[in-house]
Amino acid sequence: MFSFLKKSAEAAPAPSWGERLKAGLARTRVQIGGLFGGGKIDAALYEELEEALLCADTGVAATQFLLDNLRQQVKKKGLSDSRELKAALREGLATLIAPLERPLLIEGHQPFIIMLAGVNGAGKTTSIGKLAKFFQAQGKSVLLAAGDTFRAAAREQLTIWGERNQVAVITQQGGDPAAVIFDAIQAARARKIDIVLADTAGRLPTQLHLMEEIRKVKRVIAKADASAPHEVLLVLDANTGQNALSQVKSFDDALGLTGLILTKLDGTAKGGVVAAIARERPVPIRFIGIGEGIDDLRPFIAQDFAAALVDSD
């Protein structure tokens, strides 16, 4: 029972998954890993390291933290070679982000209601399509709720994902997002569906009325099922810089997040923001998106992530 998600992800079609993550983070890896060519540890090296971490969107505070930690290690263990620094940095990073590695467990509720939120263009609808596939692969039945009633063609987009996965999609023409999701939960109950994935419209945390609206969506979900939503996920675009942190804080304050999905990790230099999140608002990262394919959504594994970010081999 325990963390079966992780097991299945490791066992099933995932032989290349570590490779793919590494490939996705290749650029960062070269930037950081490339520094450890051997040689003395000096102030210039630390400065280069600082800049490399900053360039990976780690943010000033988390970078400072990692470097202080590294300096302590160097003192304590008497490291003298810059290559040894790499292992120490990887360890430091892995330890920092380890608390974020808490796979999502689907148990105890049927239907298990998952609500997704995020800023515009983060990849919510696409993530729902991928999640549907992911859960189906585990033999769960899934139902999608088209809660993005604002954006043009968001409904159609979700419907296409539903067709691809052969999953029912509950939509309403120009309806109220909360009402659509409420209906979807009723439908899921009637059809004995295992998991409801509720899409919502993208919104920026500065749009207070929209933040109020999404709070309402959550309240209405609780009306359909007092224990729900069982999971509130924030979808984060890995391209986002330090604003990712402020998104996590705002959405967490508004909704009480239970997890994050980090999408679009397949571009160049990025991923450092995970360290910043671990330090300031450690909401578990349930999944990471590493490609455009429907199978490219995977559970987050701290060791792998740290290694992919730091290792240069």
Next chain:
Amino acid sequence: MLDNLTNRLSRVIKTLRGEARLTESNVADALREVRMALLEADVALPVVRDFIAAVKQKAMGEEVIGSLTPGQALVGVVQRELSALMGGENAALNLAVTPPAVILMAGLQGSGKTTTSGKLAKFLAEQKKKPLLASCDVYRPAAIEQLRSIAAQLQIDFFESGSAQKPRDIALAALDYAKKHYHDVLIVDTAGRLAIDAAMMQEITELHAALGPAETLFVVDAMQGQDAVNVAKAFSDALPLTGVVLTKLDGDARGGAALSVRQVTGKPIKFAGVGEKLAALEAFHPERMAARILGMGDVLSLVEEARKSVDVAEAQKLAEKIKKGKGFDLEDFKQQIGQMRKMGGLSSMIDKLPAQLAQAAQAQSADMGEKQMRRIEGIINSMTPQERARPELMKAARKRRVAAGAGVQVQEVNRLLHQFEQMQKMMKQMQKGGMAKMMRGMKGMIPGMR
């Protein structure tokens, strides 16, 4: 918008308070703070380095030595360099070619290309152009449907395409259609693509060759991190970009990507997307933006926006009243709320105020959403003209009557009156002087000016 960067730079400049004069070492400290602020604002590291070097050189030069107010000089240098970095004047679209002029949109997934395409079409239609929208995004589910329904909302012509077609075929057919139907401008939306996806980058290069666009716009999310610099470079290497559109600038992102992209591509930022509504596209003004980052606000933009959304006479009347500070009554407050709603809500307006004022305003009205605004309008509507002009008349009995009329509790009427009072105070502050007030604000920070 960019509040955080503004705040940080304000603080940095404040740390110079009490210093008799700038020395090499305290400039270095201040510059390190500026560096950190810019990094935290997601300005890419190479860009930060250049910027700091330029500021340092200038600040250590004659300008400071010759100046009586070193702090002021540093602020000036930082602002000048920031403006220079973002590229002097505002650049308009250049569509002076044989029609149809083609605008090609390019960018990462989720940066806002499709929405921006719609906004641009609206912007051009308002200038009496006849735009045609076409989508070459055959990859993302319902992307074409999205543009089609945006076009329908805006009542702008849409060129039909299907996801089974090849992007290049769609583009050429759309161009042909635009020629035959005498469209002035053809806006071609494309799929989002990663800069490292060679096949997709090849595709858009071919699209560009086939279309020969007058404008090739790179759409960038204002929230983007350090990677902006790599992405911008890749796109600018693959395509002869002519400009940049910065989207989602209405968020609280620090917006450093604007600086990075501008620096790397060397191309002007032509537009800024500032909201979800299809009218929320603004011309990008580098000068004002630099001033805004430094906490001087963006009153000019505000005036322009007001001109667009409300009738000019009304706006002028209001502007005058704000200037005078006196006679700003509940009737104006109500009108203002109505206008604010038209202009995209309170938060988008607060963004444009100078930093200190914006903070005060935010504290006052952070919780004042759309709904709240409508309630306030209701309350004011329940007052007599006399009461609106002289809120001090509002005593218990009148309050009870108004509350009953508006269907609210008396407390809410009280709250409104209190809020109004605060607002009036703010207006008075502003009246004491746009520039004069700001100068005084700066005097506090800068030694040798009091």
